[in-house]
Amino acid sequence: MMWVEKYRPGKAEDMVGNEEARARFLTWLSGWERGAKPLLIVGPPGSGKTTLATAGARQLGYMVMELNASDARRKADLEGRVRALGSTSLMQEKRLLFLDEVDGLFGRADFGGLEFLAEALKELTLPVVMAANFESSDQVKKLAKLSTVVRMNRVPDRLIEMYVKEILRKEKVSIPEEAIRSLVVAARGDMRAAINNVQAASTGGEGVQPLRDRPLSVSEALEAAMAAANLERAETALRECEASPEERLSAAFTSIVAAELPLEVKREALRSLTRANELLGHILRSQRWRQLRYFDSLLAQALVGVKAPYVEDDLPWPLKLRIWNDGRYLRAFQSYLARRYRISRGDATAFYLHATLLVLGKDPSLLKGLCDEAGLEEKVANALEREYKLLVGKLGR
Known part of the structure; x- marks a missing residue:
């Protein structure tokens, strides 16, 4: 089981960092009345937006109905789902509607999702919480004007380090202090990334090497993935790569095709690359960016154990x-x-x-x-x- 899910906080006070944001969320929800503005949580990936919304709501006795807004960008899709979730409950339980990744609504301007959502927020008779990674777009700014905005920041390294050390203690796993610190710094305030990196590193035993405190180039990431002892370490290297998914996919294809490998090994690697390419195409069309985690997994499956050098393509x-x-x-x-x-x-x-x-x-x-x-x-x-x-x-x- 992934540690990031196993140790997801059950209450807002179990989280670390963003104390003011957590307090504002609980104050808003505990005092919520019909007609109140929705809440918009804005913060970088891994800062705890989803955890705050779900754990904080359940802590106050709400049943959370979650909808990833980027999965329903068309007005008709979004309208059907929001109205169904926002309808009156026969059981009269307290319910909260959580719309995650609302910045994913705006990949295509003609879909009308923003306009519908702006109107629906005025009519819904239950508390609505939205989450967005970025506040800079004009569309998110429009939602912000209709909402109470809570901003979350990256979690400080010292707090992440304390948190992952507690996880390691519970898991009865030992990792060198220097390696833990390097893994935390490499996560750049992303709690989820830090936990994933530490879990991946924990499979390496005493030989764990601390990750760099800068992104890996595409050549460094691919060489590390191909030389990795297991799938988890290959995925960790790919997640640290600064290159876009398209660049990583192209570089992996070039390297595998050029490598002197047994036919069956090369065939299996290319099959994994094909699945990664199909998934990436789906992500780009649907803008379901959360699925990029599975892209790295498929890419790692193609590369791990290949034991071949990185090959630069020959385009000028x-x-x-x-x-x-x-x-x-x-x-x-x-x-x-x-x-x-x-x-x-x-x-x-x-x-x-x-x-x-x-x-x-x-x-x-x-x-x-x-x-x-x-x-x-x-x-x-x-x-x-x-x-x-x-x-x-x-x-x-």
């Missing part, structure tokens, strides 16, 4: 840089074209992308206007402008 650096910088913005525009014309993204790329650029690209303001209309950020328009210049250069216009 300028091309790699352009793919990394502009690729996601161009994909966002391709997805918009696919929705607008009700075609596949492949057809949108093949038949509509360059035609649209040739028609509108001469005037950057037209591209910007189209992106504004589509709800796409300014960086998409900038990437399209660069793509137009390259296209015109190739055509010799």
Whole structure:
């Protein structure tokens, strides 16, 4: 069993750090009356938002009904789920609606989830708690204006260290003091990551090496995963990687294909990579970012025990840089074209992308206007402008 679940606090006072946020939550919920504003908890991953909402509510006698908002981004999906959960209970028990990852509502502007949620919050007759990782987006700021906002910070290293040491004591596991400290520092205030790292390190016995206090490069992470003695340590290395999931997947594929491995070993590794690729595609389409933890697990399955060197792909650096910088913005525009014309993204790329650029690209303001209309950020328009210049250069216009 994962320690992060086994030792999840049952009450708000069992948590560590964010004392003011915990007190504000309990004060808000204990004094809640019909018509009161909902509560929006904002804080970085691993700061305890979900634990505070669920443990604090149960502590005060509420049954928690949890909905991951990013799993229902369309207005119709969200409306059906929220209204069902918010309906009157025949048992008259105290209920609280917890909407996690509300910042995941806003991956596609035409879905209408935000507008519905803003209206529903005024009508629901039970306490509503929402959680978001980031407050910087305009959409989350709109929700914040309708809510009582509680902000959570990363948990201080000294408190995380005390907490994981208590877990190790209960598990009767010994890890060198220096290794514990390094694992805690590497987590950067993310309690969940620290506990996961310590659990993974605990399988290494006395030979545990402290992790770095900086992210691993993609080459370091892949080499560590391929040399790992077990799956847990391979996953730990991949979680510490600074590269995007797409970069890690691409680098893993290049290294495995180039490696001199028995055919069956290579086949099994590529099967795991295929599953990781399918999962990543699903995550990007649905924006269910929580499932990235399973992506690292599949990637680790492909790499652990391979015992091969990291192989850099042979794409020219300028091309790699352009793919990394502009690729996601161009994909966002391709997805918009696919929705607008009700075609596949492949057809949108093949038949509509360059035609649209040739028609509108001469005037950057037209591209910007189209992106504004589509709800796409300014960086998409900038990437399209660069793509137009390259296209015109190739055509010799």
